[in-house]
Amino acid sequence: MSLSKGHSPSGRLGGASGIYIHIPFCKQACFYCDFHFSTSLKKKDELILALAKELALRKGELNNQTIETIYFGGGTPSLLTIDELQLLVDAVYKNYKVTENPEITLEANPDDLLSVRAQSRTIFEDYKAIGINRLSIGVQSFFEDDLKSMNRAHNAEEAKGCLEQATKHFDNITIDLIYGIPNMSLDKWNKNLDIAFSFGVNHLSSYALTVEPKTALDSFIKKGTYPPMDExxxxQHFNHLVEKATEQGFVHYEVSNFGKPDYFSKHNTSYWHGKPYLGIGPSAHSFYGSQRSWNVSNNTKYIQAIQNETVPNTVENLSKKDQYNEYVMTGLRTIWGVSLEKIENEFGREFLQHLKASAEKYINKELLYVTSSDSTKENGTEKLTTTQKGKFLVDGIASELFMI
Incomplete structure (x- = not known):
């Protein structure tokens, strides 16, 4: 780990970017989660101040780029009070040039949004008052047995009650659902989707349950107390999800993301388009095209470093191969695909020839295809994209196209 005062990548004046703020606290640990968080809130006050200070320390890194999106992720950002969130929003506006109407997203758990409040206003009205205009609600499932098996903090009724209230105040809402849960029937998965769509949300993020090393879920499967994953x-769940979401008017714009027109996540889309972004908080990542960095994944070390006016991050300079591989990975996951013209112009003919040669067998298997149709081309260029059959396998396919 290198402890730096921050870095200022050159050659990126103007333009637009985003800020991700990691809130590393949760009420309890979900069995499948490998993100950085703590279930102890003892250091919360110190950490909030450190986040605000890191925003100030790193204000020169984006070289005067306009901030278009602010994203509170975690962990569980909805554990923060309105005053704490206001402090962080104010710190962004104080230190950065922010667009007139930025997308400001807050990840939230249903039980936090339904907490008893002394004030006359709802939590949703308070969020809107400080500029939050998009909610990402971690439902995961509308069934009690699923939630208990994942050790989620909320129950099924809270999930439904939260959405009943949230949709009265917010138009821009996304909910998370998990599929591929062992022994979940297709009928049960279909009921999950029916309930989700019944609330009229305009965005859905859905992920297969995966087993990350050293998580509780990993331990349970090894001990034989939880069934193994069934690809x-x-x-089957994924294909049904795509079919149902399409019927409901959603665009499958990224492998795990479905949005109605005009409701795509601007923040996440900027990641996939390779725009620079700044990651604030312990474990948060930043990206500048030719350079990436990540903060230490330890709350105490993070707070101590920031208090000493040092950014506790590791910085990596990306080679041309790294940048090519990253573009291929993100591009294939989206409807925008991989521009063959961009590959040749930014990386060279050698990379284009490698991509075409490596992609040929997947094109023959109808997992990839090259298109220049009006719906997917950009500036008249050909794009390499995944077929419907290839989407579920996209990460493995992309890795086979990498330049090693």
Missing amino acids: NLAL
Whole structure:
């Protein structure tokens, strides 16, 4: 780990970017989660102040780029009070040039949004008053047995009650759902989707349950107390999800993301388009095109470093191969695909030839295809994109196209 005062990548004047703020606290640990968080809130006050200070320390890194999106992720950002969130929003506006109407997203758990409040206003009205205009609600499932098996903090009724209230105040809402849960029938998964769509939300993020090393879920499967993952079941759920979402008017614009027109996540889309972004908080990542960095994944070390006016991050300079591989990975996951013209112009003919040669067998298997149709081309260029059959396998396919 290198402890730096921050870095200022050159050659990126103007333009637009985003800020991600990591809130590393949760009420309890979900069995499948490997993100950085703590279930102790003892250091919360210190950490909030450190986040605000890191925003100030790193204000020169984006070289005067306009901030278009602010994203509170975690962890569980909805554990923060309105005053704490206001402090962080104010710190962004104080230190950065922010567009007139930025997308400001807050990840939230249903139980936090339904907490008893002394004030006359709802939590949703308070959020809107400080500029939050998009909610990402971690539902995961509308069934009690699923939630208990994942050790979620909320129950099924709270999930539904939260959405009943949230949709009265927010138009821009996304909910998270998990599929591929062992022994979940297709009928049960279909009911999950029916309930989700019944609330009229305009965005859905859905992920297959995966086993990350050193998580509780990993331990349970190794001990035989939880059934192993079933890839065929996950594929069945995924295909049904795509079909149902399409029927409801959603655009499958990224492998795990479905949005109605005009409701795509601006923040996440900027990631996939390779725009620079600044990651604030312990474990948060930043990206500048030719350079990436990540903060230490330890709350105490993070707070101590920031208090000493040092950014506790590791910085990595990306080679041309790294940048090519990153573009291929993100591009294939989206409807915008991988521009063959961009590959040749930014990386060279050698990379284009490698991409075409590596992609050929997947094109023959109808997992990839090259298109220049009006719906997917950009500036008249050809794009390499995944077929519907290839979407579920996209990460593995992309890795086979990498330049090693």
